[in-house]
Amino acid sequence: MAAKKILMLVGDYVEDYEVMVPFQALRMVGHTVHAVCPGKKAGEYVRTAIHDFEGDQTYSEKPGHNFTLNADFAAIKAEDYDALVVPGGRAPEYIRLNPAVIAMVQHFAQAGKPMAAICHGAQLLAAAGVIEGRACSAYPAVGPDVTRAGGRYVDIPVDAAHVDGVLVTAPAWPAHPAWLAQFLQVLGTKIEP
Structure with a gap:
């Protein structure tokens, strides 16, 4: 296997599991993962939020850990990257307002490079205009964003994932496996093995 160089776009209040688990797992299997945040440098951190499903109408939110960025x-x-990962949480809602972030996402889509988004990460894909004509899963509350962006929202169990070509999406962190x-x-x- 040739190790891939993967870019992870994050921001404050990214979902804790959705940034920590893929960052560690992808590195564990030999890939290079650079986690970056607009306006921040390597060694700085973003705050995370823990989202739980506790029987309420939507997820609950609790303070998470500080996640240290490893690239500027x-x-x-x-x-310079082979693939993109977009974790969920509240970060995609506001990092999508940054034109440089949008341009980065568009690069991956236009180049046909693998992209993985989970939960609210689809908000960033929708804002970048890269899901038109594609099937995409997301947290159910993001389904209208997917549809309005010309995508087909795929409603799947919270522990499942969906693949459309090189786009891999899922509703929330229970789908990590x-x-x-x-x-x-x-x-x-x-x-x-």
Whole structure:
């Protein structure tokens, strides 16, 4: 397996599990993962939020950990990366307002590179205009964003993932096993027993 270089776009109040788990798992299998945030540098951190499903009409939110960034947003170039990961939480809602973030997402889509988004990460894909004509899962409250952006919202169980070509999406962190396994397949990652 040739190790891939993966870009992860995050911001304050990114969902804790959705940034920590893929960041660690993708590195564990040998990939390079650079987590960046607009306006921040390597060594700085973003705050995370823990979203739980406790029987309310929507998820609950609790303070999470501080997640340390390992690359400078201003110094990276999307062209240098093989794939993109967009965690959920509240971060996609506001980092999508940054034109440089939108341009990065558009680069991955236009180049046909693998992209993985989970939960509210689809808000960023929708804002970048990269899901038109594609099937995409997301947290159910983001379904209208997917539809308005010309995508087909795929309503699947919270622990499932969906693949449309090189786009791998899922509703929320309970889908990590399926979402990451399918993303690794799209990346061509082979894990030997």
